[in-house]
Amino acid sequence: MKGLVRWLALVLLAFLALQLFFVLRIALMARIDPASTSFERSALWQQWRSPGSLHWQQQWVPYAQISAQLKRAVIASEDDGFVQHDGVEWTAIEKAWERNAAAREQAQQHPKRHARALRLRGGSTITQQLAKNLLLSGERTLVRKGQELVLAYTLEFFLTKQRILELYLNHVEWGDGIWGAEAAARHYYRKPASQLTAPEAARLAVMLPAPRRFEKMPQSAYLAGRTRTILARMPAAQLP
Secondary structure: OOOHHHHHHHHHHHHHHHHHHHHHHHHHOOOOOOOOOOOHHHHHHHHHHOOOOOEEEEEOOOOOHOOHHHHHHHHHOOOOOOOOOOOOOOHHHHHHHHHHHHHHHHHHHHHHOOOOOOOOOOOHHHHHHHHHHOOOOOOOHHHHHHHHHHHHHHHHHOOOOOHHHOOOOHHHHHOOOOEEHHHHHHHHHOHHHHHHHHHHHEEEEEOOOOOHHHHOOOHHHHHHHHHHHHHHHHOOOOOO
C-alpha cells in the first residue's frame, strides 16, 4: 500500500512539474519570440529521417508587418469568435463532435462512397491550435486534448489576443516545410506578408486545415469555393 501511495505521489509531482514548466514557457512568450514549436521540431525530424534534402522556409515578422487582410481571413476561416472567447469555444467543440459522429456513421453505412471524402473537424480555437503546436504532440487522445484545453486557458491568461495571433501566424504550417505568414506569402505569391491582398489572404487561410494537401491541389474546386466564402466573411472579422 505504501508503495502505491509513493508511486501516485511521484506521478502527481511529475504532473505538477510539467504544468509549471508549461506555465513558465508561456509566461516567457509574452516577451520572447519562441525559436520553434513542438510541431515544427517533429516535422523537421520527419524530414531528416526521410530521403531527400531538408527544405525549410520560415521568417519571423512582428504583428504590424502581417497584412490585416490575412489576420481577418484567418480569423474568419479558423475562429470567428477569437476576440470574444477565453480560449475555448465549447459550443464549437460540441458541434464538431456531432458532425464527426454523423460523418463516421455515414462512412460505415456507405464505406465505398465516403472512404475518401471523410474529413473530421476538431472545433479548436486559434488559441487551442497554438497550444497544441507550441507545446504538445500530434496525438489524438483525450489526455492530450485535456492538456490542450488547460494550456489554451493559460495562454489567454498570460498573453494578449494580439500576441496569441502573432505567435500563431508566425508558426502555423502552410505547406511542406513552409512555416508562418512571411514564408507562405513569399512561397505562394512572391511578396512579403505585409502586402497580401484580400483574395490572396483568403486563399492562404483556407489552406490551413490541410496545407500539405492543398499545396498539391492549387486548382481544387473546394479551395476556390471556400476562398469566396471567406472573402465574404472577412469584413465582419474583428481584429485584436
